[in-house]
Amino acid sequence: MQRLFLSLLAGALFGTGLLVSGMTDTTKVQGWLDVFGKWDPTLAFVMGGAIVPMFFAWRLTRGRSPLVGGSFPSVPRPQMDHRLITGSVLFGMGWGLAGLCPGPAIASLSYNGIGGLIFLAAMLLGMLAAPKAGRQLDRLATNV
Amino acid sequence: METDWIWGLVGGGLIGLGGAVFLLGNGRIMGASGILGGLVDGSGWHNAAERLVFLLGVIAMPVLLLPYYEGEIGTHMTSNTVVIIIAGLLVGLGTRIANGCTSGHGVCGISRLSLRGIVATVFYILAGGLTIAMMRHVLGVI
Numbered sequence: 001m002q003r004l005f006l007s008l009l010a011g012a013l014f015g016t017g018l019l020v021s022g023m024t025d026t027t028k029v030q031g032w033l034d035v036f037g038k039w040d041p042t043l044a045f046v047m048g049g050a051i052v053p054m055f056f057a058w059r060l061t062r063g064r065s066p067l068v069g070g071s072f073p074s075v076p077r078p079q080m081d082h083r084l085i086t087g088s089v090l091f092g093m094g095w096g097l098a099g100l101c102p103g104p105a106i107a108s109l110s111y112n113g114i115g116g117l118i119f120l121a122a123m124l125l126g127m128l129a130a131p132k133a134g135r136q137l138d139r140l141a142t143n144v
Numbered sequence: 145m146e147t148d149w150i151w152g153l154v155g156g157g158l159i160g161l162g163g164a165v166f167l168l169g170n171g172r173i174m175g176a177s178g179i180l181g182g183l184v185d186g187s188g189w190h191n192a193a194e195r196l197v198f199l200l201g202v203i204a205m206p207v208l209l210l211p212y213y214e215g216e217i218g219t220h221m222t223s224n225t226v227v228i229i230i231a232g233l234l235v236g237l238g239t240r241i242a243n244g245c246t247s248g249h250g251v252c253g254i255s256r257l258s259l260r261g262i263v264a265t266v267f268y269i270l271a272g273g274l275t276i277a278m279m280r281h282v283l284g285v286i
Contacts, residue, residue, distance in 0.1 A: 126236020
């Protein structure tokens with residue numbers, strides 16, 4: 001029960017932050033990426049504002065356990081594989097095209113009209129196809 | 145507007161606070177694509193309730209706050225359905241292959257000084273910037 005409450009609280013903070021910061025406005029996101037047009041630095045402030053509390057949160061994890069028990073996520077091996085790079089490039093292309101990433105796509109569902117639902121449906125489809133596409137990518141990478 | 149950066153900082157702080165609650169409380173990394181994607185491909189069905197409740201919070205807060213919002217609120221997303229579908233597919237596919245998006249790799253990864261998070265963020269920002277440059281200034285599609 002405590003786990004669910006904390007999860008709801010985290011989601012509520014995340015959703016509020018996305019709305020308040022303006023990150024569900026695709027013109028602001030595309031404006032940040034559009035260095036040859038009317039550049040909008042807002043996203044950098046959002047990132048900075050979010051990284052500061054998270055930086056201290058990570059420091060607080062040292063020598064402790066999560067409130068509900070269990071353990072903190074282990075540090076992944078600092079490995080730069082083809083999945084990380086290819087996936088990030090694909091994601092960046094879609095992010096630039098529509099100005100939406102997964103968080104804001106969910107947060108804006110109530111005011112993004114039919115287009116928002118179409119984007120969500122396509123995104124879920126992409127997520128569904130990802131495990132298979134990832135395995136194909138692995139095969140491609142070993143053959144190169 | 146000149147106050148945009150202040151709201152950016154405030155909103156960003158709330159996002160970071162959400163991430164801190166999820167990490168210190170539940171011991172989990174707050175990544176939107178991972179939380180949603182795990183429900184889609186079945187890899188996260190063992191803790192589906194935690195994920196669904198999180199998503200409920202994300203969707204519900206704007207619904208609750210919108211009546212009190214002054215001025216207009218909108219996503220100003222393109223109305224070009226083909227662009228929307230291609231973008232959605234790329235975002236879904238890419239974030240799950242890379243195992244993270246702006247919140248997971250960006251916020252949670254960079255704040256942990258994770259090399260993978262930093263590299264992912266550099267690549268998706270570069271790819272996004274090139275896409276905008278190409279599609280807006282060269283081809284004039286968006």
